[in-house]
Amino acid sequence: MSQSIKYSHFDVNGAGDVRRNVAIIGAGLVGSLAALNFARMGNEVHLYEYREDIRTAQLVQGRSINLALSQRGRKALAAVGLEEKVLATAIPMRGRMLHNVRGRTSIVLYDPCTKQCLYSVGRKQLNELLLNACDEFANIHCHFEHKLAMANISEGQMQFKVPKEQQLISASADLIVGCDGAFSTLRQHLVRTPGFNYSQEYINTGYLELCIPAKAGEFQMPPNYLHIWPRDSFMMIALPNQDKSFTVTLSMPFEVFERIKTHQELLDFFRKHYVDALPLIGEEQLIKDFFKTRPQHLMSVKCKPYHFGDKALILGDAAHSMVPYYGQGMNAGMEDVTLLTSILNQQLPLDEALAQFTESRWKDAFAICDLAMYNYVEMRDLTKRLSFRCRKFLDTTLFRLFPRFWVPLYNSVSFSSMPYSQCIANRQWQDKFLNKALGFSLLTSFLIGGAIYARRFR
Incomplete structure (x- = not known):
C-alpha cells in the first residue's frame, strides 16, 4: 500500500501567475541552496532528505571533513544573503603550511599579491545555516527521513521510504532535482535513459579522519593555514575548526593502510612520517581513531546530460563528484546553482533552460574533476x-x-x-x-x- 500526497502549485502574486512545483532530493549544502533559489523565484519547493534533521540529530552520519570556502561558493551564498553570516565564523586560511619529516615548517601563501584566502567552514554548521534560511520561506517544505525509493521521471512521480510509516509515500512534481550526492538515486534513474553517458573512477587512495584537539582552549598550531604533511605517495592535511581543534585527514594508498595492523606499528609509522603531529593528536587518541573504522573510498564521477527533458535535473556531487583535494566540491556544486539560476531568470522554456545548463556546465565539471586529481599529486609530492x-x-x-x-x-x-x-x-x-x-x-x-x-x- 502507498499513501499519496498531492501538492498545490504556488500562486506567486495571487493573480494566477502559477509557478512550478519543484521536488529537491537531498537537503545537503547544494540541495538547500537550490531550494532557496527556486523558492525566491516563486516556486513551491519540497525538500526531501533521507537522514534526520541535522539540527536536532544527536549523531550526524556521513563525512565531516571540513570545507574550504572559496570565491565560487561565496558568490552563491552572497546571492541568497548568507555570505557575511558564514564568513563571520569562518577561519581564513592564507596559504599552505608544509611540515617536513623532521617537523620543520614552511609557508606557501595562496595569494601574496592581493591577499585573498580560503575559509575553513564546518559542514554541519553551514548546512544548518542554509536549512534555517529555508525555514523562513513559506513555500519551502522540508521532509526529513524520506528516502527516495522509486522515481518515474517522465511522469514526475516519486515514492519515498519513511521509517515512521509502514507504507511508501507517493509524491509528484513538475521538476525533480537530484542533489543527493555521489551515489545519487536520481542519477541511477537517469542512467537508464537513452543517451545518458556515465563513468566513475575509484582511486587507490583511502582516507581516515583524525583530530588535533584544542589545548587549554587554544589552537595547537597556527590556525590561518591549511596544514599539509606531503610524503610522496601519501599525505596528511589539517583544517582549523571554530572550537580551536583541527580536523585531520590522512590520505594513503589502501596497501599502506593494510600494512599497519598493530598499535605499535601505527605509532612507529607516525614517529617516522609525522613526528610533529603525533604529540598534537596524542597516542591514545590516534590509536582509537585509526582503528575504530576502515579507510573510506574516494571516487570521481563524470556524466552528461544533467537533465531529462523538462522533468529532471542533477546538481553538485550527483552530477560531478570529485576527489576532495582541490577543495572545490562544495564550491563547484554551489556554482551549479548560480549558473542554473541565471539561466532560469532568462525565462526560457524549461526544457531549453535545462539543456542550456547542461551544455554550459559539463566541460567545466569534467575539468574540475581532472584538476582535483592533479592537485592530490601536487599536495602529496610536488609542494x-x-x-x-x-x-x-x-x-x-x-x-x-x-x-x-x-x-x-x-x-x-x-x-x-x-x-x-x-x-x-x-x-x-x-x-x-x-x-x-x-x-x-x-x-x-x-x-x-x-x-x-x-x-x-x-
Missing part, C-alpha cells in the same frame, strides 16, 4: 619540490606585474569565477609561453657564450 617553489615564485611575480595578463592556475580556480575549463586552457598557454621563453633564454645564453668564447680564442 616539497624546488621546481614547484620556483614556478610558484614565477607565477606570483608575473601576476604582481601583469595582473590582467597572468593569473596563476590556483588563483583562477579558487579566487575567480573563470570557467574551470578556461582555467586549464589558461595554464596550458602559460606553460607554452614559459617553455618558449626558457628555450629562447637558453639559446641566447648559448649564442652569447659562444661569441665570448670565439672572441677570446681569436
Whole structure:
C-alpha cells in the first residue's frame, strides 16, 4: 500500500501567475541552496532528505571533513544573503603550511599579491545555516527521513521510504532535482535513459579522519593555514575548526593502510612520517581513531546530460563528484546553482533552460574533476619540490606585474569565477609561453657564450 500526497502549485502574486512545483532530493549544502533559489523565484519547493534533521540529530552520519570556502561558493551564498553570516565564523586560511619529516615548517601563501584566502567552514554548521534560511520561506517544505525509493521521471512521480510509516509515500512534481550526492538515486534513474553517458573512477587512495584537539582552549598550531604533511605517495592535511581543534585527514594508498595492523606499528609509522603531529593528536587518541573504522573510498564521477527533458535535473556531487583535494566540491556544486539560476531568470522554456545548463556546465565539471586529481599529486609530492617553489615564485611575480595578463592556475580556480575549463586552457598557454621563453633564454645564453668564447680564442 502507498499513501499519496498531492501538492498545490504556488500562486506567486495571487493573480494566477502559477509557478512550478519543484521536488529537491537531498537537503545537503547544494540541495538547500537550490531550494532557496527556486523558492525566491516563486516556486513551491519540497525538500526531501533521507537522514534526520541535522539540527536536532544527536549523531550526524556521513563525512565531516571540513570545507574550504572559496570565491565560487561565496558568490552563491552572497546571492541568497548568507555570505557575511558564514564568513563571520569562518577561519581564513592564507596559504599552505608544509611540515617536513623532521617537523620543520614552511609557508606557501595562496595569494601574496592581493591577499585573498580560503575559509575553513564546518559542514554541519553551514548546512544548518542554509536549512534555517529555508525555514523562513513559506513555500519551502522540508521532509526529513524520506528516502527516495522509486522515481518515474517522465511522469514526475516519486515514492519515498519513511521509517515512521509502514507504507511508501507517493509524491509528484513538475521538476525533480537530484542533489543527493555521489551515489545519487536520481542519477541511477537517469542512467537508464537513452543517451545518458556515465563513468566513475575509484582511486587507490583511502582516507581516515583524525583530530588535533584544542589545548587549554587554544589552537595547537597556527590556525590561518591549511596544514599539509606531503610524503610522496601519501599525505596528511589539517583544517582549523571554530572550537580551536583541527580536523585531520590522512590520505594513503589502501596497501599502506593494510600494512599497519598493530598499535605499535601505527605509532612507529607516525614517529617516522609525522613526528610533529603525533604529540598534537596524542597516542591514545590516534590509536582509537585509526582503528575504530576502515579507510573510506574516494571516487570521481563524470556524466552528461544533467537533465531529462523538462522533468529532471542533477546538481553538485550527483552530477560531478570529485576527489576532495582541490577543495572545490562544495564550491563547484554551489556554482551549479548560480549558473542554473541565471539561466532560469532568462525565462526560457524549461526544457531549453535545462539543456542550456547542461551544455554550459559539463566541460567545466569534467575539468574540475581532472584538476582535483592533479592537485592530490601536487599536495602529496610536488609542494616539497624546488621546481614547484620556483614556478610558484614565477607565477606570483608575473601576476604582481601583469595582473590582467597572468593569473596563476590556483588563483583562477579558487579566487575567480573563470570557467574551470578556461582555467586549464589558461595554464596550458602559460606553460607554452614559459617553455618558449626558457628555450629562447637558453639559446641566447648559448649564442652569447659562444661569441665570448670565439672572441677570446681569436
